[in-house]
Amino acid sequence: MRTTTDSRRVLLETRDLTINFGGHVAVNKVSCAFERGTLTSIVGPNGAGKTTYFNLISGQLRATGGSVILAGEDITHLSVPARADKGLRRAFQLTNLFPGLSVLENVRLAVAARHRVGYNFWQRASRRRDITERAMYYLERVRLAHRADVPAAALPHGDQRKLEVGLLLALEPKVFMFDEPTAGMSLDDATVILELIAEIKQQKDKVILLVEHKMDIVRTLSDRIIVLHNGELLEDGEPETVIASTVVQEAYLGAAPAAP
Amino acid sequence: MLRALLSDDLPRSRLLAAILLAILIGLAGGPFLFEGSVAFRTMSMICIFIIVVASYDMLIGYTAVVSFAHMMFFGLGAYSMAILLRELGPTWPAAAAGLLVGQALSLLLALLLGLLSLRVRAIFFALVTLAVAYSFLQLLTQFYHFTGGEDGVRVRTPAELGPAFRLAESPWQGFNLFGFIGKVLSGEPVDEAWEQSFFTVRLTGRLLMYYLLFGSSLLLFLLMLRMMNSPFGRILQAIRENEFRVEALGYRTVLYRTASVVFAACFTAFAGALFALSTRYVNPETTVSFDLMVFVLLMTVIGGMGTLYGAVIGASLFLIAENYLQDLLRLLSGWAEGLPLLAALFHPSHWLLWFGLLFVASVYFFPQGVVGQLRLWAARRHRRRAAGAYRQAMDGSN
Numbered sequence: 134m135r136t137t138t139d140s141r142r143v144l145l146e147t148r149d150l151t152i153n154f155g156g157h158v159a160v161n162k163v164s165c166a167f168e169r170g171t172l173t174s175i176v177g178p179n180g181a182g183k184t185t186y187f188n189l190i191s192g193q194l195r196a197t198g199g200s201v202i203l204a205g206e207d208i209t210h211l212s213v214p215a216r217a218d219k220g221l222r223r224a225f226q227l228t229n230l231f232p233g234l235s236v237l238e239n240v241r242l243a244v245a246a247r248h249r250v251g252y253n254f255w256q257r258a259s260r261r262r263d264i265t266e267r268a269m270y271y272l273e274r275v276r277l278a279h280r281a282d283v284p285a286a287a288l289p290h291g292d293q294r295k296l297e298v299g300l301l302l303a304l305e306p307k308v309f310m311f312d313e314p315t316a317g318m319s320l321d322d323a324t325v326i327l328e329l330i331a332e333i334k335q336q337k338d339k340v341i342l343l344v345e346h347k348m349d350i351v352r353t354l355s356d357r358i359i360v361l362h363n364g365e366l367l368e369d370g371e372p373e374t375v376i377a378s379t380v381v382q383e384a385y386l387g388a389a390p391a392a393p
Numbered sequence: 394m395l396r397a398l399l400s401d402d403l404p405r406s407r408l409l410a411a412i413l414l415a416i417l418i419g420l421a422g423g424p425f426l427f428e429g430s431v432a433f434r435t436m437s438m439i440c441i442f443i444i445v446v447a448s449y450d451m452l453i454g455y456t457a458v459v460s461f462a463h464m465m466f467f468g469l470g471a472y473s474m475a476i477l478l479r480e481l482g483p484t485w486p487a488a489a490a491g492l493l494v495g496q497a498l499s500l501l502l503a504l505l506l507g508l509l510s511l512r513v514r515a516i517f518f519a520l521v522t523l524a525v526a527y528s529f530l531q532l533l534t535q536f537y538h539f540t541g542g543e544d545g546v547r548v549r550t551p552a553e554l555g556p557a558f559r560l561a562e563s564p565w566q567g568f569n570l571f572g573f574i575g576k577v578l579s580g581e582p583v584d585e586a587w588e589q590s591f592f593t594v595r596l597t598g599r600l601l602m603y604y605l606l607f608g609s610s611l612l613l614f615l616l617m618l619r620m621m622n623s624p625f626g627r628i629l630q631a632i633r634e635n636e637f638r639v640e641a642l643g644y645r646t647v648l649y650r651t652a653s654v655v656f657a658a659c660f661t662a663f664a665g666a667l668f669a670l671s672t673r674y675v676n677p678e679t680t681v682s683f684d685l686m687v688f689v690l691l692m693t694v695i696g697g698m699g700t701l702y703g704a705v706i707g708a709s710l711f712l713i714a715e716n717y718l719q720d721l722l723r724l725l726s727g728w729a730e731g732l733p734l735l736a737a738l739f740h741p742s743h744w745l746l747w748f749g750l751l752f753v754a755s756v757y758f759f760p761q762g763v764v765g766q767l768r769l770w771a772a773r774r775h776r777r778r779a780a781g782a783y784r785q786a787m788d789g790s791n
Binding site: 217300 | 622627628633635637646
């Protein structure tokens with residue numbers, strides 16, 4: 134068992150990460166280290182445990198075994214907000230916004246989360262120009278600045294997904310987690326999202342995790358692919374190798390993989 | 394200046410602005426515009442319940458935390474004031490002590506309640522508040538040596554707030570607005586009606602008490618408006634919209650929800666202390682009963698949840714209806730004397746029936762409350778006008 138990791142290159146790591154839902158092991162001893170400046174796609178058939186693995190890393194679920202390590206620090210027992218505070222952020226698969234608040238207010242909340250102004254009872258929120266400007270900057274990046282005053286619920290689906298990514302950007306995380314960011318989006322909207330993800334990759338110090346079904350997206354964006362099957366790490370490597378692998382082909386076709 | 398006072402949260406509807414202004418003027422000039430003890434009591438109650446309902450709206454409308462213990466904190470404030478004035482004598486320091494003890498107890502109890510039970514599901518918190526409020530009511534009646542039980546406590550206020558105190562010897566003139574309008578409408582000559590409508594207002598401690606209420610109500614309302622439009626208030630609204638997401642953004646929602654419970658408790662306890670000073674008598678029925686809790690809930694819903702202005706409208710409408718519906722019915726049953734069924738229906742003793750019907754109708758026709766509905770209309774008219782201007786511009790260019 135490794136006890137030290139090079140925290141300069143490796144930002145995030147899971148060691149034997151396991152969750153047991155009353156007998157059903159949804160994620161089973163998954164160990165994986167993610168280096169800065171890389172995008173890793175997590176693929177696998179439905180029910181393989183991809184979203185559960187995500188939830189374990191971001192803290193929505195607590196592991197029953199193993200650990201999650203961020204920048205050398207064990208964060209397995211930290212709550213969702215505490216992990217978020219340390220720079221681990223995710224966009225959600227099902228759109229998860231503040232439907233009754235304006236598009237701008239949605240992003241302002243994310244910006245404010247970084248400025249720690251939550252316990253300010255006195256200042257008028259409308260007078261925090263710095264926060265508003267920052268929020269508008271991110272809205273422009275996701276091409277939604279022209280809809281700033283509309284309630285989030287009134288946006289079409291594709292725009293809601295873009296807003297979701299806008300919130301994530303506004304939080305300036307160290308680890309970006311995208312759970313099917315382009316699901317149900319038009320080609321144009323999906324392109325905006327994929328360009329943004331590529332931009333994030335340019336900032337060499339981030340780790341990006343992506344759960345995605347569309348293999349063309351996975352192929353073009355990923356530096357590395359890991360394959361989960363029945364909660365276990367089946368394959369791990371460069372995109373071309375993994376996609377070509379017979380084990381993966383079999384898993385995707387539904388056949389039971391050969392015992393290792 | 395106005396924007397700063399209202400914290401950039403303007404009424405956003407001309408009709409709403411007009412109604413709010415009318416209420417503000419009515420309450421500010423109150424004792425000089427409306428004659429009689431019923432009017433005086435109604436206005437005092439409106440001032441107090443604006444604070445109670447607005448603070449309840451912070452909780453239920455802005456944070457979406459359902460509490461049934463709101464009136465318990467009101468009672469805590471009222472009883473602290475009453476008991477300390479009884480024990481320490483009717484002096485200003487005793488009143489200050491009463492206020493502070495009420496605030497401290499409310500803060501502690503709300504903190505405990507929030508931290509212990511807000512961690513879990515919302516419905517659990519609602520049930521816990523119900524149980525705690527019920528226990529509080531039982532304690533009040535059980536420890537009757539201390540609390541007076543069902544009989545309550547007579548409050549001895551500082552002399553300056555009593556009817557015997559004179560601010561000035563010579564009385565002022567008031568002008569009975571509705572009396573004047575009524576007389577003119579019933580066909581009396583205007584100049585006679587004008588002369589008859591003046592009445593004398595004696596400048597007693599009661600008047601001082603009323604303006605203490607009015608001033609506190611106005612200040613606390615503006616303070617709450619500011620808090621709900623601060624970064625803190627925005628997070629409360631976000632919690633209402635999607636608590637899970639707020640947590641994912643990195644905010645500790647338990648603390649924010651607890652803070653909301655604590656603020657609501659302290660504001661309503663303040664109102665309770667003022668209530669004790671103003672009515673000079675507290676008992677369980679007038680401070681912590683569940684009937685009252687339901688009334689406050691109704692006022693919040695009728696006014697419009699999540700808009701503090703709704704508290705002003707809800708409290709005013711409700712209390713005016715409660716105090717004047719019987720008079721209106723007396724008038725109607727007088728007109729309907731010949732018709733057997735109608736006369737019976739309009740009998741003043743059936744006022745609660747009409748009261749209930751009025752509120753069913755108001756919730757049915759204004760599902761977002763009065764304020765929500767007025768804003769909706771204003772927004773619709775705004776859109777129609779914008780569309781009209783656009784069409785005109787297009788026609789012009791063709």
